[in-house]
Amino acid sequence: MSSFSLHNRLYSAQTLYSTHSKFQNALYLLDRGYQKILVVDADAIINGSLDPLIQLLDKCELSMQIETRNDGRFISVDRTILNEGVMAMRNTTQVKNFYSEINKELTRLECQNICDIDSDTEVVSNIFHAMRPKLQFANLPLTFKDNSLSESSIIWSGQGAVKLTDKF
Numbered sequence: 001m002s003s004f005s006l007h008n009r010l011y012s013a014q015t016l017y018s019t020h021s022k023f024q025n026a027l028y029l030l031d032r033g034y035q036k037i038l039v040v041d042a043d044a045i046i047n048g049s050l051d052p053l054i055q056l057l058d059k060c061e062l063s064m065q066i067e068t069r070n071d072g073r074f075i076s077v078d079r080t081i082l083n084e085g086v087m088a089m090r091n092t093t094q095v096k097n098f099y100s101e102i103n104k105e106l107t108r109l110e111c112q113n114i115c116d117i118d119s120d121t122e123v124v125s126n127i128f129h130a131m132r133p134k135l136q137f138a139n140l141p142l143t144f145k146d147n148s149l150s151e152s153s154i155i156w157s158g159q160g161a162v163k164l165t166d167k168f
Contacts (some may be wrong), residue, residue, distance in 0.1 A: 020069055020120050022084070027099040032089050039087045044067050048154040049053065053088055053144055060138035061090040064124075065145045081125040084155040086145040094134050101127045 013061030022039050029037050036057050038050065056063055064082040087096045105123045109115035130133075 002130055006108065010041055017038045020115075020117075021104045022087075023099055023106060023120065023124075023147075026087065027096070027103055030089070030096045030099060033091065036093070037089050039089075040155065041085045043157075044086065046154070047151075047155040047156055050154065052154065056141075057088055057090045057139060059136075061092045061095050062137040063088040063140045063144075065140040065142070081121060083145065084124050086122060086140060088126045088144070088153055092136075094131070094136075098135065099126060101131070135161065 022041070026037060026039050036054060038053065040046075053063075055096055064084060064087050067083050075156070090097075102120075103122055105127065106115065106120060109119055128137075143153045144155045145157045146153035146155065149156045
């Protein structure tokens with residue numbers, strides 16, 4: 001990330017806070033002892049029962065959707081990354097460590113003024129790859145982070161402008 005990129009100069013500290021605060025919120029809830037936590041983007045729409053997601057957390061401690069970006073931004077153009085628009089977690093020491101490391105790195109980047117609204121994706125992915133062997137991870141099923149807004153999906157997340165149509 002270049003500190004002089006046009007991309008990071010277009011966003012204010014307030015924009016970064018509103019984008020990155022979900023990681024602070026997750027750690028806050030973990031620190032207060034909540035056992036199962038769902039963190040979603042502000043524009044997500046819950047379209048059904050979350051019971052299947054709660055059952056998924058009985059089998060793993062962290063679930064996000066894995067995706068592959070091919071935009072050249074990451075070390076390898078074929079690198080698998082995590083989409084952090086919907087994050088489900090169970091309260092464990094490893095999950096607390098995961099979110100603590102994310103918050104530390106985002107704070108460091110913000111203090112050095114080399115952070116933008118996409119930095120969280122890169123930070124989450126880097127920390128996940130370092131910690132993955134210690135985490136009980138499950139790929140989040142599409143039904144819990146569906147950006148095509150299928151009627152059968154439980155959580156619609158992404159494609160914000162589409163949600164302004166009459167259907168929604």
